[in-house]
Amino acid sequence: MKAGAAVGRRAGITGKRWVFISTLAIMGLLLFVPSFHNDYINLTFRNILMYAAMSYGWNLIGGYTGYVSFGNVAFFGIGAYCSAVLSKTGIDNVFADVGLALVMCALFAIVVGLPILRLRGHYFGIATLGVALGLTDLANNLDFVGGSGGLNLKQADQAHFYLYYYAMWAVTLVCMLATFFIARSKLGYAFVAIRENEEAAQVLGISPTRYKVIAWALGGMMGGAAGAVFAPANGFVDPGTAFAVDNNVFPIAMAILGGMGTASGPFIGALLLSGVNEILQEKFLWLHSLFFGAIIVLIVVFLPRGLMYLVGLRGGVRRWLSDLRAFRV
Amino acid sequence: MSFAVTNLSAGYGDTRILWDVSLEVGDGEIVALIGSNGAGKSTLLGAISGLVDLWSGSVRFGERELAGLPPDQIVSAGVVQVPQGRRLFGSLTVRENLLMGAYLRTDSEVEADLEHVLGLLPRLRERYGYLAGRLSGGEQQMVAIARGLMARPKILLIDEMSLGLAPLLVDQLLEIMQQIHATGVAICMVEQDVQTALEFAQRAYVLETGRITLSGPAHALLDDPSVKKAYLGV
Numbered sequence: 253m254k255a256g257a258a259v260g261r262r263a264g265i266t267g268k269r270w271v272f273i274s275t276l277a278i279m280g281l282l283l284f285v286p287s288f289h290n291d292y293i294n295l296t297f298r299n300i301l302m303y304a305a306m307s308y309g310w311n312l313i314g315g316y317t318g319y320v321s322f323g324n325v326a327f328f329g330i331g332a333y334c335s336a337v338l339s340k341t342g343i344d345n346v347f348a349d350v351g352l353a354l355v356m357c358a359l360f361a362i363v364v365g366l367p368i369l370r371l372r373g374h375y376f377g378i379a380t381l382g383v384a385l386g387l388t389d390l391a392n393n394l395d396f397v398g399g400s401g402g403l404n405l406k407q408a409d410q411a412h413f414y415l416y417y418y419a420m421w422a423v424t425l426v427c428m429l430a431t432f433f434i435a436r437s438k439l440g441y442a443f444v445a446i447r448e449n450e451e452a453a454q455v456l457g458i459s460p461t462r463y464k465v466i467a468w469a470l471g472g473m474m475g476g477a478a479g480a481v482f483a484p485a486n487g488f489v490d491p492g493t494a495f496a497v498d499n500n501v502f503p504i505a506m507a508i509l510g511g512m513g514t515a516s517g518p519f520i521g522a523l524l525l526s527g528v529n530e531i532l533q534e535k536f537l538w539l540h541s542l543f544f545g546a547i548i549v550l551i552v553v554f555l556p557r558g559l560m561y562l563v564g565l566r567g568g569v570r571r572w573l574s575d576l577r578a579f580r581v
Numbered sequence: 582m583s584f585a586v587t588n589l590s591a592g593y594g595d596t597r598i599l600w601d602v603s604l605e606v607g608d609g610e611i612v613a614l615i616g617s618n619g620a621g622k623s624t625l626l627g628a629i630s631g632l633v634d635l636w637s638g639s640v641r642f643g644e645r646e647l648a649g650l651p652p653d654q655i656v657s658a659g660v661v662q663v664p665q666g667r668r669l670f671g672s673l674t675v676r677e678n679l680l681m682g683a684y685l686r687t688d689s690e691v692e693a694d695l696e697h698v699l700g701l702l703p704r705l706r707e708r709y710g711y712l713a714g715r716l717s718g719g720e721q722q723m724v725a726i727a728r729g730l731m732a733r734p735k736i737l738l739i740d741e742m743s744l745g746l747a748p749l750l751v752d753q754l755l756e757i758m759q760q761i762h763a764t765g766v767a768i769c770m771v772e773q774d775v776q777t778a779l780e781f782a783q784r785a786y787v788l789e790t791g792r793i794t795l796s797g798p799a800h801a802l803l804d805d806p807s808v809k810k811a812y813l814g815v
Contacts, residue, residue, distance in 0.1 A: 438684065441673075441677070441680075441681060441684070442684070444670065444672070444673065445670050445673075445681055445684075448669075448670035448671055448672055448673065449668045449669065449670055449671075451632075451664060451668055452664060452668035452669065452670065453681075454632060454652055455630060455632065455652065455656075455662050455664050455668070456656065456681055456682060456684050456685070456728070456732065457652050457653035457654075457655075457656035457657065457684060457685045457732075458653070458684055459651065459652070459653060
């Protein structure tokens with residue numbers, strides 16, 4: 253009873269302050285990655301940051317609002333193609349890239365979101381799958397963006413290689429801070445209210461469709477910004493890289509591992525899962541996807557609420573097991 | 582301000598649920614809407630709150646026509662629903678749930694109202710920082726009512742308050758409703774527990790298969806032979 257009461261008293265959605273401060277501190281350390289002057293380390297951590305930003309984007313709609321999207325890679329792809337098209341017209345500026353991606357992703361989210369976010373629950377998830385697949389097909393067949401052959405961007409020299417690292421770092425930091433502040437704002441409470449009980453939110457005058465579209469658009473802008481920095485850093489965009497299955501699945505798995513609906517979860521999840529993936533790739537070149545998949549399954553089964561849940565857990569293994577049972581309906 | 586529903590019809594898809602329902606709640610009145618399962622009670626409340634599309638009819642509150650307005654404007658006008666089955670935000674604290682009730686408000690008196698509501702429901706003060714999902718059924722119903730009050734209702738529509746609660750708890754909640762009523766809030770309670778509703782309300786309406794079949798002073802309905810036969814089992 254005592255232990256249960258302690259858990260019950262835990263703050264609703266704001267989480268623990270020291271956890272977020274630690275997350276920011278780790279983020280600060282990542283600013284020194286380029287000083288290793290090692291391209292492999294630089295690339296690895298830029299990818300971690302990229303996945304973290306995408307994971308934050310997914311987290312707003314999937315974690316906070318409770319609408320699981322399987323199509324958020326669409327925004328990453330749109331962002332990447334925005335940069336590629338800009339580069340084709342002679343504009344190679346990371347601010348222009350990110351700016352265009354933000355606008356396009358917000359527009360796309362609103363136009364596509366208004367019809368599909370009227371759907372409740374699982375139907376939205378299924379519709380988002382179609383959105384991602386449809387965009388891949390579209391990119392494959394649009395000559396304007398290079399079709400299946402893709403587009404080459406201006407190749408990044410060494411200085412730009414570092415610039416894109418810092419750009420990705422900045423994008424991720426903004427995503428992290430934006431999530432932190434949104435979660436504590438009225439906007440964030442509207443998202444969580446929809447997740448917790450959509451009918452109740454509606455009765456209180458919160459328009460579910462409006463706030464779902466806002467969550468999806470804000471999250472989409474995060475994914476789009478990551479794509480906009482990725483494309484020039486990578487120097488090449490085609491449908492396979494822009495709408496890669498990994499870019500769809502990893503951010504979701506990372507948010508789940510770290511903790512859905514938390515401001516630290518996506519980053520911690522991206523750090524850990526990417527680390528594990530790197531190690532697996534090194535040890536088991538051929539089967540690493542199998543092990544990686546198994547790890548994702550284990551996370552969902554044993555840590556459905558992620559590591560941030562463990563941080564707040566009072567009552568030890570017994571509590572953990574009883575909460576786990578509550579997830580098995 | 583008096584609240585009047587006139588010739589309201591509504592339904593889902595092709596299925597008509599409500600047939601020309603008319604109902605009135607006077608200023609500061611307590612009105613009960615009774616009826617069996619599937620009579621359309623919750624649909625009526627949903628239609629009033631803007632959650633269910635109206636086919637025809639009007640919903641007037643004072644001088645204002647509410648029919649066709651979106652739910653947020655209806656809440657802002659002072660017509661607030663406490664939905665059936667509590668419908669709390671389980672992973673938010675009691676305090677956060679109460680504040681969600683004031684979501685549309687921009688005035689500076691939200692904190693003062695919070696104190697007022699906690700004064701009415703002192704139990705919630707003890708549970709203030711708890712997650713709403715971990716409270717007992719009675720406490721959850723208190724949170725649901727308090728959350729509704731935080732929207733500053735002029736008329737409170739309560740759907741099946743007594744559902745699944747022990748008689749002793751229902752009595753406690755009715756006492757609280759009495760206090761809420763004393764602060765000038767009109768109440769329209771939808772109940773399956775006919776005896777309780779008719780003893781508490783001043784006037785009542787009986788809804789049967791989407792039509793109002795009987796209305797009048799609550800004590801008169803309590804003695805009405807057809808009500809006795811159909812709902813009270815005597």
